[in-house]
Amino acid sequence: MARYGMALDYKNCINCKACEVACKEENGVLLGADKHRIWVGVKEIEGEWPLLDIASSTFMPSQCQHCEDAPCEEVCPTHATYYDENGVVRVDSNKCILCSYCMNACPYDARYVDDRTMTVDKCTFCSDTRLARGETTTACQNTCPTKVRTFGDLDDPNSEISVLLRTRDHFSLKSHLGTNPKLFYLT
Amino acid sequence: MEVEISRRKFLQGTVAMTVLGGTLATTSVFASEEKENQKNTPGIPKTVTTKTSTKKAKEVPFLCGMCVNKCAGVARVEDGIITKLNPNPYFPKSRNMLCPRGNAGIQTTYDPDRLKYPLIRIGKRGEGKFKRVSWEEAYDAILNGTKDFKGIVQILDEEKDNRSTIGYCNGEGLSKEGFEDLMGKKIGTPNYVDEVSICLETAGGGFFATLGVYPEIDFEHADYMIILGANRAEAIITPDTMDMFKHTKGRGLKTVCIDPRFTNTAAKADKWLPVNPGTDLAYILAMTYVIFSENLQNEEFMKKHGVGYEEYKQHILSKKYTPEWAEKITGIKAKDIYEMAHEFADAEHPIIYPGRRSIFSPNDYQLRRAMGILQALSGNLDKKGGYIYGNPIQLPAEYVNSPIYAQAKERFDTEGIAFPTIKSGSWIVFRNMILEGKNPYPVRAMFIRKHNPMMGVPNSAKTRKLLEKMDLNVVIDILPSDTAMFADVILPEASYLERTSPVKAYGFLEPSIVQRKAAIKPLYETKTPEVIYKELAEKLSKPLFEISKKYDKDLQEEIAKRGEEKVYKEDGYDLADAWDKSVEEKNKELVEKVYGKEAWEILDKNGVYYPHMEEYHKQLSPNDYQYYPKSKRFYSTKGDSLRVICKYDRLATKGIDAMPTWHDEWKFSVPKGKFRLITGRHAQFTQSGTTNNAMLRDLIPTNYLWINKRVAKEKGIKFGDMVEVKSEVGTVHLKAYPTEKIAPNQIFMLHGFGSESKGLELAYGNGANDAAVIKDDIEPVYGAAVMHSTNVEVRRV
Numbered sequence: 009m010a011r012y013g014m015a016l017d018y019k020n021c022i023n024c025k026a027c028e029v030a031c032k033e034e035n036g037v038l039l040g041a042d043k044h045r046i047w048v049g050v051k052e053i054e055g056e057w058p059l060l061d062i063a064s065s066t067f068m069p070s071q072c073q074h075c076e077d078a079p080c081e082e083v084c085p086t087h088a089t090y091y092d093e094n095g096v097v098r099v100d101s102n103k104c105i106l107c108s109y110c111m112n113a114c115p116y117d118a119r120y121v122d123d124r125t126m127t128v129d130k131c132t133f134c135s136d137t138r139l140a141r142g143e144t145t146t147a148c149q150n151t152c153p154t155k156v157r158t159f160g161d162l163d164d165p166n167s168e169i170s171v172l173l174r175t176r177d178h179f180s181l182k183s184h185l186g187t188n189p190k191l192f193y194l195t
Numbered sequence: 196m197e198v199e200i201s202r203r204k205f206l207q208g209t210v211a212m213t214v215l216g217g218t219l220a221t222t223s224v225f226a227s228e229e230k231e232n233q234k235n236t237p238g239i240p241k242t243v244t245t246k247t248s249t250k251k252a253k254e255v256p257f258l259c260g261m262c263v264n265k266c267a268g269v270a271r272v273e274d275g276i277i278t279k280l281n282p283n284p285y286f287p288k289s290r291n292m293l294c295p296r297g298n299a300g301i302q303t304t305y306d307p308d309r310l311k312y313p314l315i316r317i318g319k320r321g322e323g324k325f326k327r328v329s330w331e332e333a334y335d336a337i338l339n340g341t342k343d344f345k346g347i348v349q350i351l352d353e354e355k356d357n358r359s360t361i362g363y364c365n366g367e368g369l370s371k372e373g374f375e376d377l378m379g380k381k382i383g384t385p386n387y388v389d390e391v392s393i394c395l396e397t398a399g400g401g402f403f404a405t406l407g408v409y410p411e412i413d414f415e416h417a418d419y420m421i422i423l424g425a426n427r428a429e430a431i432i433t434p435d436t437m438d439m440f441k442h443t444k445g446r447g448l449k450t451v452c453i454d455p456r457f458t459n460t461a462a463k464a465d466k467w468l469p470v471n472p473g474t475d476l477a478y479i480l481a482m483t484y485v486i487f488s489e490n491l492q493n494e495e496f497m498k499k500h501g502v503g504y505e506e507y508k509q510h511i512l513s514k515k516y517t518p519e520w521a522e523k524i525t526g527i528k529a530k531d532i533y534e535m536a537h538e539f540a541d542a543e544h545p546i547i548y549p550g551r552r553s554i555f556s557p558n559d560y561q562l563r564r565a566m567g568i569l570q571a572l573s574g575n576l577d578k579k580g581g582y583i584y585g586n587p588i589q590l591p592a593e594y595v596n597s598p599i600y601a602q603a604k605e606r607f608d609t610e611g612i613a614f615p616t617i618k619s620g621s622w623i624v625f626r627n628m629i630l631e632g633k634n635p636y637p638v639r640a641m642f643i644r645k646h647n648p649m650m651g652v653p654n655s656a657k658t659r660k661l662l663e664k665m666d667l668n669v670v671i672d673i674l675p676s677d678t679a680m681f682a683d684v685i686l687p688e689a690s691y692l693e694r695t696s697p698v699k700a701y702g703f704l705e706p707s708i709v710q711r712k713a714a715i716k717p718l719y720e721t722k723t724p725e726v727i728y729k730e731l732a733e734k735l736s737k738p739l740f741e742i743s744k745k746y747d748k749d750l751q752e753e754i755a756k757r758g759e760e761k762v763y764k765e766d767g768y769d770l771a772d773a774w775d776k777s778v779e780e781k782n783k784e785l786v787e788k789v790y791g792k793e794a795w796e797i798l799d800k801n802g803v804y805y806p807h808m809e810e811y812h813k814q815l816s817p818n819d820y821q822y823y824p825k826s827k828r829f830y831s832t833k834g835d836s837l838r839v840i841c842k843y844d845r846l847a848t849k850g851i852d853a854m855p856t857w858h859d860e861w862k863f864s865v866p867k868g869k870f871r872l873i874t875g876r877h878a879q880f881t882q883s884g885t886t887n888n889a890m891l892r893d894l895i896p897t898n899y900l901w902i903n904k905r906v907a908k909e910k911g912i913k914f915g916d917m918v919e920v921k922s923e924v925g926t927v928h929l930k931a932y933p934t935e936k937i938a939p940n941q942i943f944m945l946h947g948f949g950s951e952s953k954g955l956e957l958a959y960g961n962g963a964n965d966a967a968v969i970k971d972d973i974e975p976v977y978g979a980a981v982m983h984s985t986n987v988e989v990r991r992v
Contacts, residue, residue: 019443019444019446020440020441022428022429022436022440022459022460022463022878023428023459023878024294024295024428024429024878024879025295025878025879026294026295026297026298026878028894029298029890029894030293030298032244032890033244033245033279033298033299033301033890034246034247034279035244035246035247036242036244036245036246036247037244038244039244039889039890039893040893041893041896052934053457053935053936055935056904056905056935057457057469057903057935057936057937057938057939058468058526060457060467060935060936062461062462062464062465062466062467065457065462066462067459067462136249137246137247137248137249138247140249141247141249144817145817147279149817149818150281150282150291151281151282151292151297151298152292152818153290153292153294153431153437154436154437154440154441155292155437155441155818155819157818158817159817160817168816168817168818
């Protein structure tokens with residue numbers, strides 16, 4: 009039993025997409041630009057050459073926010089989406105009927121259709137691969153060149169993530185929606 | 196129920212989407228049915244990505260071969276299939292990470308387009324028609340030829356044992372030295388070209404001549420950095436990339452990025468200043484001028500370590516390299532130069548980032564010299580937060596018993612070069628002198644390993660002519676590259692995950708020794724490079740000795756004196772004797788000899804070894820490791836022996852400036868209506884070797900032409916429109932990406948795309964090959980290729 013979350017030192021991100029590849033290789037995710045569990049959000053820079061606004065060009069690594077009040081879980085008519093014992097938002101593909109309510113409900117656009125199972129898929133925090141083998145990092149955290157991510161148990165006051173969240177300022181995405189995301193962006 | 200999507204089906208899908216009008220006609224050996232059958236081959240995964248299981252798996256330490264960095268990883272092998280590549284936390288240089296290419300290495304090993312068995316050409320050169328043969332038949336074809344091409348025996352006989360009639364080339368990698376041993380030391384030709392003269396030769400050479408080192412940087416303690424002409428967020432270099440971006444953006448390392456383009460590195464900087472391509476030297480000279488004119492240099496340090504220091508100071512001041520002067524040349528405002536010079540002088544640990552990239556302008560050697568001297572003016576050398584010389588951990592070089600061939604001639608590729616490199620020459624000069632008939636003796640064969648000059652050497656049309664001119668081309672590689680299409684014999688090599696490679700030592704701040712171990716056995720009929728060298732040497736050894744006996748008077752005399760068998764063995768004519776032992780045996784022997792039995796056990800288990808590793812290596816957090824405690828790192832190693840060569844008189848003896856000097860012929864100008872073509876790299880691709888990688892292609896489907904948004908609008912070019920780029924040497928087509936990240940008179944494309952080999956299903960016809968349009972200009976010091984001197988026309992098609 010744990011309450012897993014992730015802190016992202018997003019200023020380190022160089023948009024190299026190592027995380028995306030590691031995720032696909034670890035979890036057997038389908039290729040295809042819209043088939044991914046994690047991604048890096050990029051905005052085209054503002055301004056005209058040579059006067060460009062550096063601050064407008066950011067790299068924002070993102071994925072399922074593993075909300076504590078997840079809209080996707082609320083709307084699922086078959087309870088295919090559920091919280092597992094570690095608070096990770098999961099999808100039971102045997103129950104999923106591909107009604108796609110969850111995809112519409114998710115404010116973070118974190119879900120996609122897996123063409124093999126014809127069910128909805130998303131980030132699992134590597135629960136059925138790395139964590140199931142007793143490893144303590146996700147594939148994306150482990151491989152990151154600039155070490156953007158720290159995954160861990162929010163209920164353990166001594167975990168690295170708990171220490172980071174206690175000692176550094178951070179924000180969540182779309183916090184006004186009250187979804188209580190468990191991804192925290194460090195400033 | 197789970198529908199299985201085969202690799203083949205996936206590939207068909209993506210190809211249909213992105214290859215415009217390309218018909219994928221394949222020859223018999225690259226046939227699609229054969230690829231379809233592959234999914235039933237044991238040891239090949241059935242799907243593109245494989246979910247890792249919870250089963251116990253074999254963990255094998257490897258060194259990545261996707262680019263030149265050689266980062267350390269651990270391969271997860273389940274039932275003989277590699278399912279995941281993870282970073283190896285023991286290697287100081289790669290800092291417990293694998294980049295996107297490193298992660299996607301699985302896709303290269305399991306690429307259905309792999310060269311799977313030896314091939315012999317049956318069609319015309321370049322047509323791509325080959326016949327599958329056995330290894331024995333392939334070696335025999337190299338030796339004796341076929342009805343379609345000549346073998347090495349005939350060529351050497353006709354050239355009276357002039358070994359120099361054979362040329363060879365090899366790209367960077369761990370088994371490169373073995374190929375140099377085979378071709379250079381054993382077969383005995385000096386005519387070798389490699390990636391150095393189309394890459395960073397002047398950067399390495401310029402820094403070395405000036406500071407005696409091409410340094411590592413201690414980013415942890417540096418507090419100010421000017422990064423110019425380097426794109427470390429996209430052209431990943433370890434450990435620089437990982438260390439740099441943990442400290443940028445208001446976290447200790449104030450950063451100014453100077454680059455014609457707004458790159459991902461610029462996005463991580465505090466300030467970005469576009470510079471006119473090829474004028475960075477004028478900027479550095481102006482920085483130096485401000486330092487000297489305001490007396491901001493570390494005078495004591497320079498008086499102690501500088502050579503020709505006073506003369507350099509007078510030179511800079513008397514030439515009046517003022518920021519106002521530089522503004523007109525570089526496009527960087529004078530006030531910005533003053534500000535940077537003051538910030539540089541005020542910083543405790545300032546860094547002029549040395550950079551690592553191919554050569555962009557003819558003055559690159561002088562640029563590197565000027566950068567090195569400017570860095571030295573701060574005194575921030577050989578110390579914490581500065582340029583690191585470090586400790587060069589050593590492994591002794593292997594001795595190869597090389598025969599001396601009396602009939603072999605010296606290399607000739609020296610035209611227009613002040614200091615020709617004896618070992619690896621100049622690709623462009625070597626090629627062009629042969630095409631222009633300036634070679635003093637015929638070059639009739641090329642042995643090409645892990646190298647794709649058709650896409651790497653500027654002016655592909657000329658490279659094609661060179662390859663067409665040869666009597667024999669032998670290609671050793673893992674994929675059917677554009678260059679492989681011109682081969683007479685193709686020998687398929689095992690990919691890096693299928694082979695144990697010679698051990699490698701890394702020096703600098705935290706030195707270590709690393710070993711790549713084979714995660715799986717070589718797939719199909721491929722063989723490891725060292726096995727290929729040995730078998731080829733065995734095949735060639737006696738017949739080539741017979742030719743030497745016929746023409747080499749020195750050898751005839753020796754045989755008369757000592758007897759044939761003795762001379763053959765003792766004087767190195769037994770070409771295969773360098774591979775008497777396997778790589779595994781050699782590695783063990785070497786490491787045990789230098790560092791002891793225990794060191795070998797640690798290295799073999801972990802993939803990494805350094806003295807006191809078990810005591811020093813600690814995990815500090817889920818993300819951070821200590822490799823060496825700070826007190827044991829090699830921050831300062833040079834002491835009084837440190838030299839800063841401001842004036843280098845030897846250069847002047849060959850007409851090269853002894854001190855960095857600006858010449859107006861280097862000014863940037865583009866005729867109206869034309870564009871300057873600039874090129875570069877991306878984190879998701881390494882040259883042409885990775886463009887057929889399914890995973891990486893998924894991240895960047897093609898190379899786009901960056902063109903200024905307002906200019907594109909004027910020309911009616913929208914995102915995704917096909918455009919033609921035409922230079923005086925060639926024409927290519929690719930899709931447009933209008934953006935404000937580039938100047939109105941410049942365009943940019945990623946290097947490595949636009950393959951014409953039909954054997955590469957994903958890379959074929961996708962995007963544009965920059966080498967087809969870049970002119971074959973050289974710089975004057977080493978004759979190395981200059982990449983950013985080509986003006987082009989652009990139009991929508």
